[in-house]
Amino acid sequence: MARTTAHATQDNDLSRRTSPAAPLAEAFEAGSVAGVAELREEPFLTMVGLRVKRGTEVGERIAAVTGGLPEGSGGVSGNEGTSVLWLGPTEFLVVAPMEAHEALGGDLIRSLLDALGDGEGQVVDLSANRTTFELTGSRARAVLEKGCSLDLHPRVFGVGTAFSTEIGQIPVILWKTGEESYRIFPRASFADFLGRWLLDAMREYASPEVP
Amino acid sequence: MLLISCPNCGARDETEFHYGGQAHVPYPENPDELTDREWAEFLFYRDNTRGSFAERWLHSTGCRQWFNMLRDTVTYDIQAVYPMGAPQPTVDPDPDDEYGTASVAADSTTTGSSGPSISGTDLGPVDASTAPKGATK
Numbered sequence: 001m002a003r004t005t006a007h008a009t010q011d012n013d014l015s016r017r018t019s020p021a022a023p024l025a026e027a028f029e030a031g032s033v034a035g036v037a038e039l040r041e042e043p044f045l046t047m048v049g050l051r052v053k054r055g056t057e058v059g060e061r062i063a064a065v066t067g068g069l070p071e072g073s074g075g076v077s078g079n080e081g082t083s084v085l086w087l088g089p090t091e092f093l094v095v096a097p098m099e100a101h102e103a104l105g106g107d108l109i110r111s112l113l114d115a116l117g118d119g120e121g122q123v124v125d126l127s128a129n130r131t132t133f134e135l136t137g138s139r140a141r142a143v144l145e146k147g148c149s150l151d152l153h154p155r156v157f158g159v160g161t162a163f164s165t166e167i168g169q170i171p172v173i174l175w176k177t178g179e180e181s182y183r184i185f186p187r188a189s190f191a192d193f194l195g196r197w198l199l200d201a202m203r204e205y206a207s208p209e210v211p
Numbered sequence: 212m213l214l215i216s217c218p219n220c221g222a223r224d225e226t227e228f229h230y231g232g233q234a235h236v237p238y239p240e241n242p243d244e245l246t247d248r249e250w251a252e253f254l255f256y257r258d259n260t261r262g263s264f265a266e267r268w269l270h271s272t273g274c275r276q277w278f279n280m281l282r283d284t285v286t287y288d289i290q291a292v293y294p295m296g297a298p299q300p301t302v303d304p305d306p307d308d309e310y311g312t313a314s315v316a317a318d319s320t321t322t323g324s325s326g327p328s329i330s331g332t333d334l335g336p337v338d339a340s341t342a343p344k345g346a347t348k
Contacts, residue, residue, distance in 0.1 A: 073220040073274065088274040089219060149224045163220070164273055166227060171272040 019043030020131040020191035024199075031199040033206050037137040039198055041191075042183070045132050046101040048094040048109055050084070051122035058119030065108075065115045066094055074161040076175065082108065085162040085173060093126070093173065093185075101127055130173070131191045135198065136181040143201045144182065148174065168197040216292050219274040231267030233257045234279045235299060260284060265299045 021028075021041040032038040052059050054069050063069045067079030070086040077084050082100070085093045100106035112123045135143065141152050147168035151157060162175035162183075170193065173185040186194045213225035239245055239253055258264070264284050269277050281291040281302060290302040 088276060091275065149226075165223070166272055169226075 017044070020188040021133070021195045024192065024195045027199055028195065031202055031206070033137065033139075033202070035137055037135070037139045037143050037202040037205045039133060039135050039195075039202060041195070042132040042134050044098045044101075045127065046094075046096040046098060046106065046108060047126045047130060047185075048096075048112060049122065049124040049126045049129075050092040050094060050112070051090055052092070052116070053090050053120070056120070058116060058121050061115040061117070061119070062112060062121070062123075065111050066092075074163055076160050076162050083175075085175060087164055087173070095132075095175075095185075101125075128188065130185040130187050133184040133186070133191075133195065133198065134181065135184060136178075137205075138180055139202075139205045140180055140182055143198065143205075144174070146201045147197065150174070154179070168194060168201075170194045170197070213287060213289070215268065215280070215289065217270045217273055217276075218278050218292055218294065219276055220270060223270070223273060227270060227272040229269040229271045231269055231277065234265040234267045263290060263302060267295070 019041055020043070022043070025041065028039045028041065032040070050062060050066075050069075052062050052069070054063075054071070059069060066077070066082055066084045068077035069084055069092055070077045073086060075086040078094075082094060082096045085095065087093055094108070094112070096106075096108050098104065100108040102109055109123065109125055116123050144167060145152055148165060150163060150165050157163075157176055159176050159178055162173055164171070164173045166172065167174065167184065167186075170186055170190045172190075172194065175183040175185070177183050184194070184198075214222050215225055215228055216222045217228075236253070236257070239249075242250065245253070262283060262285060263281055265279060265281050267277060268280050269275070277295050279293050279295060279297065279299075280289060281293075281300065282289050291300045293300055
């Protein structure tokens with residue numbers, strides 16, 4: 001099996017890499033309203049694409065590494081630090097902290113590949129595919145509702161669910177990580193547009209409320 | 212905007228889906244034996260049904276799975292969603308949803324007072340009642 005992921009080296013110079021929304025970092029800070037709507041990029045998370053059938057022998061082996069595979073649409077499972085998002089009936093996205101990547105000494109992808117063995121499925125390092133936005137605050141839901149047609153009311157969209165959908169016409173994965181916090185995963189090339197779109201949607205909450 | 216019920220994800224906006232054309236068009240068993248005409252008909256010729264039409268859809272920004280859908284091309288009423296490979300379900304025609312048949316009735320232009328009178332013109336069986344029900348929805 002060909003392995004195209006970076007290998008751990010002693011002289012990884014992390015300062016040389018640039019995240020997709022890095023040029024917007026200052027704008028994110030300036031546009032955030034503390035406690036109301038805050039936006040920041042959480043770059044370089046480790047992401048692994050899984051294609052495997054739940055319930056099969058291979059599926060069980062992989063589930064043992066990730067802390068389970070979610071059952072259906074919206075499902076998120078996982079153990080400490082590692083989460084698995086449901087993307088399709090046989091397709092999952094593993095999201096883990098940056099340190100889990102083998103370039104930084106982690107062994108997540110290695111152990112997933114070992115669990116897959118020569119079974120039917122795929123384990124692919126997708127860490128560079130998407131970046132992560134964290135949108136938090138009491139108005140975070142209102143910001144998202146301007147461009148997302150999903151029902152984001154808490155009775156439907158609870159904490160710990162993730163859907164692949166569209167925000168501002170951009171295909172993203174939207175994951176509700178807390179009562180007032182969301183993670184948004186746009187593909188890297190859409191990060192700039194979506195970042196500006198979210199800033200624009202957040203702008204009204206910086207002004208005093210009109211009574 | 213159509214609200215389409217994906218078998219995996221539930222109801223989502225039409226913009227999340229891609230249309231895949233007519234369903235149940237089998238690949239020819241022996242493509243080599245087809246004439247050019249038959250091959251062209253397999254590739255390019257599709258039904259242009261007025262009414263219930265079986266078509267393929269892909270939930271491209273969701274679960275990325277294909278499924279079949281039975282949709283009314285006049286009213287946009289989604290009558291059935293069923294998996295790829297399954298036979299086309301039969302849907303009982305709802306008499307309230309009849310449309311387009313009034314024009315063949317002999318008296319469709321000669322009785323009734325709701326539509327404008329077109330007697331004296333020779334436009335054939337045209338009547339306001341032929342407008343599809345729900346077309347303005």
